[in-house]
Amino acid sequence: MSLDAQGWTLAMMLLSGLGMGLVFDGYRVISNELRFSRWWIPVLDLLYWTAATIIVFRVLFESNDGEVRAYVFLGLLIGICCYFWLFSRPVIALVRWLIRAVRKMLHIGASIFELVIIKPLFLIYRLTRVILGVLAALTIFLFKIVLQLTRPLWLLLGWLLGPVLRPLGRLMAPVAVWWDKGKRVRAVGGFFSRLWKRWF
Template sequence: MTLTTQWLTVAVMLLSGLGMGVVFDGYRVVSNELRFPRWWLPVLDILYWMAAAVVVFLMLYASNNGEVRAYVFLGLAIGVILYYWLLSKQVIALVKWVIEAVRALIRFLLKVFDFVIIKPILLLYKAVLVILGFGTALTIFLLKIVVQLVRPIWLLLLWLAKPVTRPMGRWLKPHWERWRAEERLMKGLAAVKSLWNQWFRREKR
C-alpha cells in the first residue's frame, strides 16, 4: 500500500468521523425536539451504530480495499474529536434552527390552507343555510297567502255543492254504517300508531 493511499485513507476516516458526529448530534436533537418515547432511544442508538459501521466500512473499502490498520481508527478518532471540539455546538444550533423553520413553514401552510380552503367552505355553507332558510320562510309565507286567497273560493264551492252533497250523503250513510267504515278506519289508525310507537322506541334504545 502506497503512502498516498494511506494518507487518503486517513482523510476518508477523518471525514467519516466528522460525519458520524454530525449524524449523531442531528438525530439526538431531532429525537429530543420531537419528544420521541424514551424506549426509542436504545433502538435508535443501535440503528445509528449499525448504519455508521456499514458506511465506514464502505468508505474504507473505497479508499484501501477494506484493509484495517491502526491509522484507520486514528483517523476516525481524530475526526470525532475535531467535530465535538469545533463543530458540535454549531451543528446542534443549525439542526434546531432547521426544525423551527420547518415548524414555522407547517404553521404557515396550515394557516394558508385554513384561509384559502376551510374558511371559504364554511362561509359558503353558512350562505347556503341562510338562503335555504330564507327560501323556506318565503315559501311558507306565500303558501299562507295562497291558502287565504283560495279559502273563500273553496268555501263558495262547498256552499254551491251542498245541494248535491247532501242527497249523496243521505244515500251513502246506510252503506257507510253497514260497512262500519269509521270503525275500521279508527282500528287502522290505531294499528299504525302502535307500529310507529314500537319502531320509535326500538330506535331510541
C-alpha cells in the first residue's frame, strides 16, 4: 500500500476516533440528563459499541479495502485521545445547553398551546354551561308563569267537561281493571316461561 493511502487511512481513523468520542459524550450526557433507568445503560452501551464497530470497519473498508494494520488502531487511539483532551468539555457543555434549550422550547410551546387552545376551549365550555343553565332556568320560570296564568282556564275546562268525563271514567274503569289483570297474567306467564327455559 502506498504512503498516500496509508496517510489517508490514518486520517480517516483519526476522524473516526474523534467521532466515537463525540458520540460517546453526547450519549452519556443525554442518558444522564434524561435519567434513563439503570437497566437501560448496558443495553445502550452495547448498541453504542456495536454501531461504532460497524461504522469504523465501514470507514476502514472505504479507505483501504478493509486491511487491518497497526496504524489503524493507532489512528483511532490518537483520535479518541485528542477528542477527550481538546473537545470533550466544550462538547459536553454544548450538549447540556442544547438539552436545556430544547426543554425551554418545549415548555414555551406547551404554555403557548395552553394559552391559545386549552384555555379558550375551557372558557367556551364554561360560558356554554352558564348560558345553557340560564336558558334552562328561564324556560322553567316561564313555564311556571304560563301554568299559573292558564290555571283558571284549566279549572274552568275541567268544570265544564266534568259531567262528560265522570261517566266516561266509570265506563272505562272495568277496562282499566281488566288491563291491569291482563298485565299481571302476562307477567306470571312470562315468569313461568323463563323458569321453563332455564330448567329445560
